[in-house]
Amino acid sequence: MEFTVELTDAQSRVIIEKGCHTRLKDYMDFDGRVMVVTDDNIPDSLKETVLGQFDGAVLAEVPQGEKAKSLEIYSHLLAVLLENGFSRKDWIIALGGGVVGDLAGFVASTYKRGCRFVSIPTSTLAQIDSSIGGKVAINMNGIKNCVGSFYHPHTVFVDTDTLKTLEQRHFYNGLVEAVKAGCICDEQLFDLFKEHAAELDADSPYLEEIITRSLLIKRDVVQQDEKEQHLRKILNFGHTVGHAIESLYNLRDYYHGECVANGMLMIEENGQIKSDLISIFTKMHIPFITDIDTEKCIEFIKNDKKAGGGTIDIVKVDRIGEAYIEKIEIEEMRRYFGS
Ligand SMILES: NC(=O)c1ccc[n+]([C@@H]2O[C@H](COP(=O)([O-])OP(=O)(O)OC[C@H]3O[C@@H](n4cnc5c(N)ncnc54)[C@H](O)[C@@H]3O)[C@@H](O)[C@H]2O)c1
Ligand SMILES: [Zn+2]
Incomplete structure (x- = not known):
């Protein structure tokens, strides 16, 4: 099943299908380079499955949990993109729960005034709620989501198979x-x-x-x-x-x-x-x-x-x-x- 979210200046495609995260290129053309943002608690098998589909993909792993939505980690991810020469035509893929989605989405929304963004939500919260709607943000001074923007993913891959390892x-x-x-x-x-x-x-x-x-x-x-x-x-x-x-x-x-x-x-x-x-x-x-x-x-x-x-x-x-x-x-x- 799939549907689109129609927005004033953007459109998000949402694909809901078992196994879709194992064959991303069947659904769309990833022209350009790919950086996969994930956290250090996401199972290796998920990371390998996604990375294995792209030649020369860059893996950026952040610590699991809310603390990853910080200015420090945000600027670290921007630095990785710059060091690897990413352009605004390249792709950031969020692989993880709502934390990774919010963080990677905010990076995508600001890097070179917005680069291309795909989401593979792997928690129920992210699959049910946070992966669509465009709210992306990080926290500051202990205040949740106080630095952020609206930025909609190009495509969201919702695969319930990824939930098997979720606590x-x-x-x-x-x-x-x-x-x-x-x-x-x-x-x-x-x-x-x-x-x-x-x-x-x-x-x-x-x-x-x-x-x-x-x-x-x-x-x-x-x-x-x-x-x-x-x-x-x-x-x-x-x-x-x-x-x-x-x-x-x-x-x-x-x-x-x-x-x-x-x-x-x-x-x-x-x-x-x-x-x-x-x-x-x-x-x-x-x-x-x-x-x-x-x-x-x-x-x-x-x-x-x-x-x-x-x-x-x-x-x-x-x-x-x-x-x-x-x-x-x-x-x-x-x-x-x-x-
Ligand atoms: N943007 C929005 O509209 C929106 C809406 C609601 C919540 N949020 C944000 O979402 C965040 C919470 O999201 P969350 O509950 O997904 O938390 P999370 O991203 O921290 O994930 C929860 C835990 O599950 C682990 N995990 C995720 N997928 C897994 C998998 N497949 N197998 C094993 N472990 C897995 C993660 O490593 C983490 O430890 C908050 O920061 C909140 O502000 C955003
Ligand atoms: Zn909520």
């Missing part, structure tokens, strides 16, 4: 974004989780459908609101509180999807939806975070980039498949924390 906790963490997509736009997707959450793994017959449905939702929303002026905010269901919880635990103890899952639960006011979410997240082994410091979270929310003038836009879901944005006073957020 179970990361596997479920990324799937939270698909549960979110179901909540805001797609009841059938939500039903897939209600029925099959307990049996999902890389070999699940439902996985490709879950990923495809999630990506199509994101595609439709992003096409209508590329730069997050309004509609795109619905993708942030659970994220306002989720980001605050992430910051509370120093972006370390809990993963992004786990924090978003807890954020969805805190914001959700419909009893039936909430109990369905609890049941789904229990089956996905998502930790329920109970020791949340309300005051610190409210402070984080106040500092959040989406908060302006004492109010904040939050995403509400009263019926599965339908989301809306509500502007509220930040102080009103307290009621979601039970205080």
Whole structure:
């Protein structure tokens, strides 16, 4: 299956097919040189499979985890490109999770004012969410994604075979974004989780459908609101509180999807939806975070980039498949924390 994301100044092609990462040249012509950006925890077999398809490809390996989205590593990657004489017609391939995608995408967006960029997402989070939409960024001074741009990949290769080696906790963490997509736009997707959450793994017959449905939702929303002026905010269901919880635990103890899952639960006011979410997240082994410091979270929310003038836009879901944005006073957020 494949589709395109149509944007004002660009187009991304998204290929969702088992085995596609093993035969990249069957899908497109890579004229020019290739640098593969990956992290030091991605299995060697994946790296070899991708590198083996290009003569003279340059491998740039960064440390695994959020710390790789730094100015230092960003400038190191630019230096590697310069030392190897890359031009803006050459290719950067991101092979890894959301960290590698955000970092390599930001490098691609700025090197010689933009060189060609392909993504091979290898985590559920990256396959379901971060690989499309064009948000690329690094962190600075402990603030997530505060230096970045919008830059869309030429092609995204989504191959669920690459997920076989992903740790179970990361596997479920990324799937939270698909549960979110179901909540805001797609009841059938939500039903897939209600029925099959307990049996999902890389070999699940439902996985490709879950990923495809999630990506199509994101595609439709992003096409209508590329730069997050309004509609795109619905993708942030659970994220306002989720980001605050992430910051509370120093972006370390809990993963992004786990924090978003807890954020969805805190914001959700419909009893039936909430109990369905609890049941789904229990089956996905998502930790329920109970020791949340309300005051610190409210402070984080106040500092959040989406908060302006004492109010904040939050995403509400009263019926599965339908989301809306509500502007509220930040102080009103307290009621979601039970205080
Ligand atoms: N650009 C966007 O729209 C967007 C959206 C959501 C999140 N993000 C960003 O994504 C990042 C999180 O992404 P993530 O959860 O994929 O984290 P990640 O990239 O750190 O990957 C998680 C871990 O899984 C490992 N891994 C990845 N693929 C693997 C595989 N196939 N086999 C074995 N191990 C594998 C990685 O080495 C890493 O240790 C954050 O930086 C977040 O800000 C971006
Ligand atoms: Zn998210």
